[in-house]
Amino acid sequence: MHQKFWLAALVAAVFASPVSALAQDELRVVEPFQLQRLDTQTGGFQLRANGVTETLVQTNPEAAVLPALAERWETSENGLKWTFYLRPDVTFHDGTAMTPEAVAASFKALLPSGNLIKNAKITDVVSGDGTVTFTLEQPFAPFLAYLLDPAVPVLAPSSFGQGGDVIGIVSTGPYRTESAELPQGLNLVRHDAYWGEVAKIERVRVDGVPNPETRVNIALAGEGDLVLEIPTTAVSRIDRSGETSIVKAPVPRVVMMMLNVKKPQFADVDVRRALSLAVNREAIARTIMGNAELAAAQYFPPAMKGWHFADFKPQNFNLAEANRILDELGWVRGADGIREKDGIKFAGMMRTFPQRAYLPVIAEALQAQLREIGFDLSIQVGESSLIPEAQNDGTLELGLGIRTMIYQVPDPVARLTTDFASDAPSTDATGATGWKSEAMRQAVAAYNRTSDPAERLPLQRQMAEILHDELPVIPITFTDEKYAISERLEGFVADPVMQTRPLNHLSFKE
Known part of the structure; x- marks a missing residue:
């Protein structure tokens, strides 16, 4: 940059x-x-x-x-x-x-x-x-x-x-x-x-x-x-x-790191878990967002009842565990401290945009934090439209963006559908890049068939759990307005x- x-x-x-x-x-x-x-x-x-x-x-x-x-x-x-x-x-x-x-x-x-x-x-x-x-x-x-x-x-x-x-x-x-x-x-x-x-x-x-x-x-x-x-x-x-x-005012919005899971450095879910463990969310939330309680240990914020689950294992900051995972997977540090495996450099370019003033600052914090596990993150700040363009043509490596869960339609499943259960190209920066889950698609379809809250709740948990376990995106922090x-x-x-x-x-x- x-x-x-x-x-x-x-x-x-x-x-x-x-x-x-x-x-x-x-x-x-x-x-x-x-x-x-x-x-x-x-x-x-x-x-x-x-x-x-x-x-x-x-x-x-x-x-x-x-x-x-x-x-x-x-x-x-x-x-x-x-x-x-x-x-x-x-x-x-x-x-x-x-x-x-x-x-x-x-x-x-x-x-x-x-x-x-x-x-x-x-x-x-x-x-x-x-x-x-x-x-x-x-x-x-x-x-x-x-x-x-x-x-x-x-x-x-x-x-x-x-x-x-x-x-x-x-x-x-x-x-x-x-x-x-x-x-x-x-x-x-x-x-x-x-x-x-x-x-x-x-x-x-x-x-x-x-x-x-x-x-x-x-x-x-x-x-x-x-x-x-x-x-x-x-x-x-x-x-x-x-x-x-x-x-x-609190808002139902998450700052998330989007990963193209078709890229070899992000294809393994354990690698994505290591990247998540290397993020010090509390430090980012406290110093950049002004409130440590905004740290996002899962995709949905606590205020979204029926979508946030206290018993999910949190994505706590743990550099030792992140490095252990990468060592076991065969990602070896070079002389410059950056890891490599099978000729693939553990690196990527992150796109973000300036309209949300905190995004470029968070990107720089992630750049420093991820280097601690041997990941070389470069940053490009430009128009927000460049992220979905790169997602649609397959050139995106990483993106840092936001998702307001009920921004246009007051039901989170609308965003989950476009972000994680659809193959349609988007003009908006969606969640999944190169990631598909048949279980997510079936849960969305079942949710759309029923209006009974008691029947919907286990489906909501299932959708939230899939995102938490498979990490097609890595949540960083929630926001307030x-x-x-x-x-x-x-x-x-x-x-x-x-x-x-x-x-x-x-x-x-x-």
Whole structure:
């Protein structure tokens, strides 16, 4: 990694980014990812999080699925048909009525470009008298959760061109898009005819600022009302500034080291176990994340009841055991301290990205820690899209990324399906690279067939146990979310399942 060049680029980005004075009547949200296109497939989460788009259901802080644009629903006895009774008198942002025909047409247009919802295998969507009915290819118990795929919201007919392509985002949320200055930001205006709680603040400016130090400077200058993804190292500075305060919230997210198990140095599960034992998770969590309790001894965090298991053998730091395993497997140290076996160097290049400020720092910590067992880790920091590209073409050796377990769909099995039980190429950095488990695929399929929590629990344990034992990815640390909140703002409550930022609940202090 060219460290001097990287630092120079970082400094340049800090001073090049636009910083504007806060408008008295405008809420300014600063988030880490830029909206490249005004569409739902790539920008669906940002549009939903900022109150523009909605779908038939929503979630509460416990990830339970609740009514939204649909007041209620029912399922056929064979589980193949789901009928949703639409909320009456809902108005799109363009003033037209949300009719069953419009809802069905929206789903038909967007389903082909959906992300996670494809797993539900919807074969048809039809409108009825105040209803919309979905027909599935096979019973799919978590269907409600998959309806929250942000790539498939309910859009008005005016959102689509003659060929069915999305030409605008006209939905039903508490805010509507007024203009877009991509990739920098969005200008939103209150939707006065909103069916729910009408927003208290009339205008919102959403800025995508990938550089973490730039976001910190915005918070320190008091030029953002809600600034997301504040690095741990900046928390005390911001708290002392008097302009903003820090709100911390746990999130269901893991920082993980992805390994291409088709590479000879990672093919043996015992090698992967040795690499895991060489990671001092507590040191990383304490010094980089600011909380030793975030150390990730298994894939799912403790707060995820039914997915985290206290009786799993923890991945404790143990250099002696890691070196013993590698010695027994025949990985021999050379004069430079790096191991080798059968002409294969015990080494690899790790890709990561800078939008999450802690990732490059964790990569450097791993570089030092893994050298203690004779592994030569090099690091490349670049665009996050380079990781899935390398996964898909087979060139990835290692990746350091994050996984938010219920980021788009409030059921962890959605992520487990795409990451560990699918052969489909991905535009997102998935968990498994070159790894397959028939047992995992069967557990996912069985989970999808049943809605009984008692029947699901052993399947959840089985899925978590497979990841723990086979280590297709190595969990490093869990994370929390740190928000900088301006002194003039009130009413902010972090969503622990990260489905939305309820901007319509916010107000300015009198």
